[in-house]
Every structure is written in C-alpha cells, then in structure tokens.
Amino acid sequence: MQxxxxxxxxxxxxxxxxxxxLGGRWAVGERIPNETALTELLAVSRGxxxxxxxxxxxxxxxxxxxxxxxxxxxxxxxxxxxxRVKRSGLRDQWEAxxxxxxxxxxxxxxxxxxxxxxxxxSLLRAxxxxxxxxxxAFGRRDIxxxxxxxxxxxxxxxxxxxxxxxxxxxETIHSTLNGDLPEPDDRAHAAIVEAIATGDPDLAAAAVRxxxxxxxxxxxxxxxx
Amino acid sequence: MQxxxxxxxxxxxxxxxxxxxLGGRWAVGERIPNETALTELLAVSRGxxxxxxxxxxxxxxxxxxxxxxxxxxxxxxxxxxxxRVKRSGLRDQWEAxxxxxxxxxxxxxxxxxxxxxxxxxSLLRAxxxxxxxxxxAFGRRDIxxxxxxxxxxxxxxxxxxxxxxxxxxxETIHSTLNGDLPEPDDRAHAAIVEAIATGDPDLAAAAVRxxxxxxxxxxxxxxxx
DNA sequence: TTGATAAAATCATCTGATGACTTGATGAGC
DNA sequence: GCTCATCAAGTCATCAGATGATTTTATCAA
Numbered sequence: 001m002q003x004x005x006x007x008x009x010x011x012x013x014x015x016x017x018x019x020x021x022l023g024g025r026w027a028v029g030e031r032i033p034n035e036t037a038l039t040e041l042l043a044v045s046r047g048x049x050x051x052x053x054x055x056x057x058x059x060x061x062x063x064x065x066x067x068x069x070x071x072x073x074x075x076x077x078x079x080x081x082x083x084r085v086k087r088s089g090l091r092d093q094w095e096a097x098x099x100x101x102x103x104x105x106x107x108x109x110x111x112x113x114x115x116x117x118x119x120x121x122s123l124l125r126a127x128x129x130x131x132x133x134x135x136x137a138f139g140r141r142d143i144x145x146x147x148x149x150x151x152x153x154x155x156x157x158x159x160x161x162x163x164x165x166x167x168x169x170x171e172t173i174h175s176t177l178n179g180d181l182p183e184p185d186d187r188a189h190a191a192i193v194e195a196i197a198t199g200d201p202d203l204a205a206a207a208v209r210x211x212x213x214x215x216x217x218x219x220x221x222x223x224x225x
Numbered sequence: 226m227q228x229x230x231x232x233x234x235x236x237x238x239x240x241x242x243x244x245x246x247l248g249g250r251w252a253v254g255e256r257i258p259n260e261t262a263l264t265e266l267l268a269v270s271r272g273x274x275x276x277x278x279x280x281x282x283x284x285x286x287x288x289x290x291x292x293x294x295x296x297x298x299x300x301x302x303x304x305x306x307x308x309r310v311k312r313s314g315l316r317d318q319w320e321a322x323x324x325x326x327x328x329x330x331x332x333x334x335x336x337x338x339x340x341x342x343x344x345x346x347s348l349l350r351a352x353x354x355x356x357x358x359x360x361x362a363f364g365r366r367d368i369x370x371x372x373x374x375x376x377x378x379x380x381x382x383x384x385x386x387x388x389x390x391x392x393x394x395x396e397t398i399h400s401t402l403n404g405d406l407p408e409p410d411d412r413a414h415a416a417i418v419e420a421i422a423t424g425d426p427d428l429a430a431a432a433v434r435x436x437x438x439x440x441x442x443x444x445x446x447x448x449x450x
Numbered sequence: 451t452t453g454a455t456a457a458a459a460t461c462a463t464c465t466g467a468t469g470a471c472t473t474g475a476t477g478a479g480c
Numbered sequence: 481g482c483t484c485a486t487c488a489a490g491t492c493a494t495c496a497g498a499t500g501a502t503t504t505t506a507t508c509a510a
Contacts, residue, residue, distance in 0.1 A: 085386060
C-alpha cells in the first residue's frame with residue numbers, strides 16, 4: 001500500500017526555501033531575510049526555520065554566519081542526484097559501474113606506474129579463493145583488487161563514483177538478490193592486469209568488457225525472473 | 226591566510242552522531258537514544274540535538290518517527306561523494322563523463338526506439354550553428370542533443386550522472402577556462418546518430434570516442450598551460 | 451483471540467531569554 | 481586626514497520550558 005506522504009513542517013519549510021533559492025529569488029552571495037523575518041514569511045517558529053536552514057547549509061546551498069546573516073552559497077543542488085541513482089535499479093547501476101571500470105582500465109593502461117602494477121598483482125595473488133576465510137572476507141579482497149585497477153587510472157572522479165557504486169550495489173544485492181552472480185576465475189582477472197601492463201588502452205578495455213559480460217548477462221537473467 | 230576552522234555546535238553534534246552511525250554503533254533499523262538522552266550524552270540542548278538529527282535525516286542516515294523514535298536508516302554516507310567529484314578537476318570530470326557517454330551510445334545502439342532516433346535527428350537538425358541566437362542558446366541546443374543520446378540508453382543511473390557532470394563541467398569552465406574548446410562539426414554529430422541507428426554497440430562507442438578525442442586533447446593542452 | 455481504551459514514550463512545534471559574533475558608526479589621538 | 485579603540489545595533493547560536501500530535505504498549509472486557 002502507498003504510505004500517505006506525511007511530511008513534517010521543518011522538512012517542507014526547507015523544501016520551500018530550497019525552491020526559492022533554486023528559482024533564483026536571491027543571487028549567489030546575497031543575504032536572505034533573517035530568522036525572525038523568515039519566521040513571519042513562512043509562518044513557522046524560529047526553531048523550525050533554523051532546522052530548515054541548517055539542512056540547506058549542510059546541502060551547500062546556504063551559508064550561515066553568526067552575527068552577519070545567512071547567505072546564498074549556490075543555486076544548484078546536486079544532493080539528490082545520487083539518491084536518484086540509488087533508486088535507478090540494479091541493472092542500471094551495474095552498467096554504469098562497468099562503464100567506469102572499462103574507462104578506468106583504459107586510463108590505467110596509459111598511466112600506470114610500476115608501483116600500480118605491483119599493487120595489482122600482489123592483491124590478485126592475495127585474493128585467493130572463497131575457501132580462505134569465508135565469503136565476506138573474500139568479497140573484500142576481490143573488491144580491493146578491482147579498486148586497485150581503478151586507482152591506477154589516476155582519475156579521482158572515476159574512483160569516487162566507482163566506490164559509490166560498489167557500496168550501493170553491494171547494499172542492493174544483499175537486500176534483494178538471493179541468487180548468486182558468477183565469479184570470473186583467476187585467469188580472467190589476470191588477463192586484465194596483463195592487458196593494462198601492455199599499455200594498450202583498447203586491449204585493457206576489451207579485457208574488462210569481456211570480464212563483465214557474463215556477469216551482466218546472469219544479472220539480467222536473475223532480475224527478469 | 227588560513228581561516229580558523231570554527232564550526233558550530235549543531236554541526237559538530239551532527240558530525241559526532243554521524244561518526245557513531247558510520248562506525249556501526251547502532252545497526253540499521255535500530256533505534257538510537259531519544260532526544261533527551263542525546264541531550265545528556267552529547268551535553269547540548271535539545272534544539273541543537275534536533276538540528277543535528279534533522280541534518281542526518283536529510284542525508285538519509287536517520288529516520289525520525291514521531292511517537293516512536295529515531296532509527297538508523299543507513300550506515301553508509303554517500304552525501305560527500307559528489308562534492309569530492311566536483312573537486313576532482315576538469316580533466317577527470319571530462320573523462321568520467323566521456324566514459325558514461327560512450328557506454329550510453331553503446332546501450333542506445335542496442336535499445337533505441339524509433340521515437341528515440343527521431344528525437345535525436347530532430348534535435349540535431351535544430352542544433353544549427355552558433356550564429357543562430359547566440360552562444361548560450363547554441364550551447365543549450367548542443368547539450369539537448371547530446372542528452373537525447375544518453376536518454377536513449379534507457380539507463381537512469383547514467384542519465385543522472387551525465388546531467389550532473391554536464392552542469393559541473395559547465396560551472397567549472399565558466400569560472401576557470403577562458404580558452405575555447407573545439408566544437409565538432411555536424412558531420413561528427415551525425416556520425417554518432419547513424420552508428421546508433423545501425424544497432425551495433427561497438428560502432429556507436431567508436432563514434433562517440435572519435436568525437437571526444439580531439440576535444441579531450443585540446444582540454445589537456447589548455448589545462449597544462 | 452479480538453477489540454477498545456488508557457497510559458506512557460517520543461518526536462514536533464512554539465515561545466521566550468540570553469550569549470556570541472559581525473558590522474558599521476563614532477570619536478579620540480596622532 | 482588617518483588610524484585605532486570603543487560602542488551600539490543587528491544577527492545567528494544556544495539554552496530552557498511548555499504543549500501538542502503520534503505511536504507504541506499495557507490493560508481489560510467481550
């Protein structure tokens with residue numbers, strides 16, 4: 001059943017203020033009305049106004065300075081983007097992460113240092129099998145290996161988003177999927193490292209793509225059930 | 226001069242609570258101490274506690290239910306991820322967006338509907354030149370065309386992130402770069418649409434990649450100056 | 451077991467008061 | 481005329497107390 005959308009005052013006050021800011025009612029750097037004025041404008045108590053303002057400060061839209069006033073810091077709000085990404089479904093998330101993974105491998109082929117290669121091979125060796133220390137521990141080792149590839153790309157935006165997707169996907173899988181995804185073998189993992197080592201971006205990209213394909217197929221199959 | 230890091234009580238209270246939550250002090254779904262208890266635990270007033278809790282609610286970490294209590298909703302905080310992405314530099318952002326763009330074209334080739342193709346071609350026709358209606362208007366038309374490709378991918382995660390990067394990159398370019406990036410001609414744009422129309426993902430990916438390459442090179446050149 | 455009722459717990463909201471900080475005006479001193 | 485200390489007003493920060501609304505739990509009768 002659809003729960004009634006009951007929201008509280010502070011939240012709708014924040015939403016109301018947010019709409020005004022995004023709508024450009026005040027320019028960036030401009031000072032918004034003070035707390036007592038907002039109290040009258042929005043017809044809520046000062047405490048409620050403060051809670052709303054505090055939320056917008058934490059979102060980076062406002063900047064409250066004691067003794068001076070509250071100023072508009074930005075008129076674009078990106079805070080909801082990742083929430084929407086989270087709600088976009090497992091397949092979409094997986095595809096997006098795969099896109100980043102492929103590009104990361106491509107960049108890693110071009111930019112990797114000897115230390116990067118060493119890290120990757122040592123993590124691959126340490127990865128071992130599920131038998132060693134249980135499922136969770138193996139999962140963490142596996143993630144550490146893949147992350148070392150992404151790190152070698154030297155692209156902080158990709159690294160950051162890759163981390164986000166990894167945790168989001170993990171969370172979703174834990175809560176929704178009970179079937180198992182196929183785990184590529186050591187050979188497939190090693191192929192990626194070798195391809196990156198050659199320095200050929202197309203080869204590296206192809207290796208990751210080949211790695212991902214069967215997993216994605218199985219994921220589609222599980223989700224369509 | 227380095228400004229003194231002066232933060233307010235409510236903020237540090239939120240940070241303190243956030244640390245506890247991320248540290249796993251309470252499990253997901255568990256109820257945290259009530260407001261008066263937190264008041265004593267943290268040695269701040271109830272108003273301050275409420276402001277802190279409200280922020281964590283807005284970040285998706287907590288869930289406050291009137292009459293019942295405040296519960297942990299998630300123990301992973303992704304709210305800072307996009308901020309870090311924003312600070313990752315123009316080159317990194319461009320590369321990440323390109324990765325999404327390439328994958329989007331790949332998926333668009335597989336999934337596009339006749340309506341998608343029609344939209345893309347009509348937007349490409351409407352794109353025109355810089356001469357029509359000025360630079361800003363042309364930029365918006367150009368963005369609309371590229372977005373139609375991403376939309377045809379049917380992947381909401383990619384669409385969402387693509388939008389984020391577009392606005393972030395635009396913001397950065399406006400504020401830092403004064404040189405101009407090369408604008409691929411109509412032919413290069415049309416090539417992408419044609420490649421998608423064939424339904425061959427590799428062809429579509431290659432078209433976007435070829436499209437991006439000279440722009441990225443010029444960007445690197447401008448940034449290295 | 452079911453259903454109604456009452457009581458307790460908890461968050462939501464308002465009000466008033468005081469403190470801390472910033473800003474601008476004022477005026478003394480040079 | 482310029483610099484600097486001082487003061488006053490404006491503003492956010494924080495606390496305290498009280499009341500309302502909602503949910504949860506306990507109780508008890510049918």
